[in-house]
Amino acid sequence: MSLPEPPPPPRFSPDDGWFDGNRVTVMGLGRFGGGVGVTRWLARRGARVLVTDKAPADRLADSLKRIDDLVTSGIVTLRLGGHETADFSDTDAVVANPAVPTPWDNPFLRAAWDAGVGVATEIGLVVDRVDAARLICVTGTAGKSTTSAMIHAALRDRGAVLGGNIGGSLLEDEAALGGSSPVVLELSSAMLWWLGPIRARVAVVTSYAPNHADWHGSEAHYRACKRQMGEELSGDGTVVLDASVADWPVGESATRRVVDGDAPMPTLRVPGEHNRRNAQLARTAAFAFDPSLAPDAVDASIAAFPGLPHRLAFAGQRGGVRFYNDSKCTTPEGTALAIRSISDGATGVIHVIVGGADKGVDLSPMFRGMPTSTRIYAVGATGERIVEVSDRDVALCGTMSVAIDRISDAATRGDVVLLSPGCASWDQFDNYERRGERFMELVRMAFGPAEEHHERS
Incomplete structure (x- = not known):
């Protein structure tokens, strides 16, 4: 197996009741919703939350508004403009932002691990609370956002929900976590490092090219994180691979499906041959999730997809x-x-x-x-x-x-x-x-x- 080196730490994800009364440091409020979502989720479970972010308050204004009630009530404490080591070593748990580069070398996360403090991520808490039979996970250097959104469109009649790297936090949607609808997650290479081996019904890899050496430290580490999603997929799931990564390994009991781009597709609203390939990957993933879907309805949903903001x-x-x-x-x-x-x-x-x-x-x-x-x-x-x-x-x-x-x-x-x-x-x-x-x-x-x-x- 092409496991990333350094490998991720053991997944820390206690049950919901564990958080009641315990101290949790949230590392990175951020501006994309993940920090807000996990902060509110922890507060609902009775945790005493400290949110720390290197950015000053004026750069986090929108996110701070969304937790102002928790700060005012004293449930959440803020430490902005920098981190302090004690907030990571003298606490009961840390929830790290996956965007923090080379986390294995980060002095604050190292302080937590050295002190025996469990370190979780928002995406890890989500994945551990969704039945694997409902999960469709999508990664790739390019095309993962659009492909994820197209899969979501194809399964909308099934009540599908969309989350992960595409933005927001499914922790704010209690019904999505505990329901029976499909859950489509776009996963970045950083998220995949933190998650390690995952269970899912369908895993999709859209493409590969060298990227994010700034986060991973090397192309080899980035590639290994991308490959491990399909290679270590446990259970009897399906791995959908673009033809450009057709030789990537998949789990021993997983089914491999390669999309070569030749399958006919209706005219799409979004331009470009690459979006036709994204559509074919999405179609294959939708049918891998539920073979009983009506082909005409799936094609119509994908064809009508208008595109995502800021994406061509x-x-x-x-x-x-x-x-x-x-x-x-x-x-x-x-x-x-x-x-x-x-x-x-x-x-x-x-x-x-x-x-x-x-x-x-x-x-x-x-x-x-x-x-x-x-x-x-x-x-x-x-x-x-x-x-x-x-x-x-x-x-x-x-x-x-x-x-x-x-x-x-x-x-x-x-x-x-x-x-x-x-x-x-x-x-x-x-x-x-x-x-x-x-x-x-x-x-x-x-x-x-x-x-x-x-x-x-």
């Missing part, structure tokens, strides 16, 4: 120029896919904004198969690296504001403007949502309001 989302037309917001794209390979998708039917120049935080990966794949009509505008911390690895001219802009100014001077009717960074957002933005919102703000300022336009399906 059509953002209107202005002066004959079409705009797409793909801020969620954080891999170079994803940028290349987005450009190829948009180039189908494009009659003018494709102006693409790339760059962001440096995750230590090869950026050259974003240029593979790039049409000659593409103009590149580099922003963020990786801007200079992009200029160095590109085999064509790149406008080094630094910020998105400068990039949009230059594009507004160059774009003409028939052109396309695409934000598809291929890099993370945290060098200049709190998250990819804020990056996408800023893109749209600048587009409206430079190009005006969107025209009435019906995007092709």
